[in-house]
Amino acid sequence: MIRLTIRRGIPNLITLGNLAAGAAGIWMVSQGEVITASWMVLLAAVFDLLDGLMARALGVESALGKDLDSLADLVSFGLLPGVFMAWFIQHAGGEQWMGYVVLILLPVAAAYRLARFNNDPSQKYGFRGLPAPANGILLGTWPLGIVYGKGLGMQGLEWVAENPLPILILALTAAALMASRLPLLSFKLRGWKEPANVWRLSIVLSALLMLIFFGMAALPLAVLAYMVLGSMAGLGKAQVKMPGASGSADDEPSLQR
Numbered sequence: 001m002i003r004l005t006i007r008r009g010i011p012n013l014i015t016l017g018n019l020a021a022g023a024a025g026i027w028m029v030s031q032g033e034v035i036t037a038s039w040m041v042l043l044a045a046v047f048d049l050l051d052g053l054m055a056r057a058l059g060v061e062s063a064l065g066k067d068l069d070s071l072a073d074l075v076s077f078g079l080l081p082g083v084f085m086a087w088f089i090q091h092a093g094g095e096q097w098m099g100y101v102v103l104i105l106l107p108v109a110a111a112y113r114l115a116r117f118n119n120d121p122s123q124k125y126g127f128r129g130l131p132a133p134a135n136g137i138l139l140g141t142w143p144l145g146i147v148y149g150k151g152l153g154m155q156g157l158e159w160v161a162e163n164p165l166p167i168l169i170l171a172l173t174a175a176a177l178m179a180s181r182l183p184l185l186s187f188k189l190r191g192w193k194e195p196a197n198v199w200r201l202s203i204v205l206s207a208l209l210m211l212i213f214f215g216m217a218a219l220p221l222a223v224l225a226y227m228v229l230g231s232m233a234g235l236g237k238a239q240v241k242m243p244g245a246s247g248s249a250d251d252e253p254s255l256q257r
Helices: 002-030 034-058 063-091 096-118 132-140 142-148 151-161 164-179 197-214 218-235
Strands: 126-128 183-185
Touching: 002 034, 002 063, 034 063, 034 132, 034 142, 063 096, 063 132, 063 164, 096 126, 096 132, 096 164, 132 164, 132 218, 142 151, 142 218, 151 164, 151 197, 151 218, 183 197, 183 218, 197 218
Parallel strands: none
Antiparallel strands: 126 183
């Protein structure tokens, strides 16, 4: 009994690491330490990947773990990106109302996205709307791209970070995509011969190429590539009847919630 309790607690501790990273990142942004806060976004994403993998490896998936994962994701990939965008808008000389808009809409959209995922069996092998972790990486890794990036990718991020209107448009677009029903490719495999694997490979190769040419600036750009290629795969029905898929959301890897 004790051994089972410990085993069940391991994935939840990892999930709490995700939550802790997100909470720490929010405080760091408030102190102007945006570089360190960006590292917290990536750390939260690593924890978000590991908790689901660990739960399945140990055979201890549970409703508690799923709900805890969603709460952690809301902080790390909803609220923290909202704080990031509000900080960028303020320091780019934007109007105060712009900061309030993104600070409110991003976590609201993320909360709706996560709640819908947990109650939508059709998303077992595909997504409806931009996943919250992808939103976190898209909006929360800019500082790393500006400091450690290179080439046109870094220059593009620098330009966006200096202009409040593009920041606002990007944040509103991300919020709308999270709340949308846009079909997007999932990375959960159902077999090596699945037609959608061609799209998955294309996304991975695109991300690797951007990493080579743009350095850390590739992180948000890779999410944009995923949004384009993943939506093409989803709209093209590369996955097998995603809207009619059976199963529970409990089966989905935590990174994909």
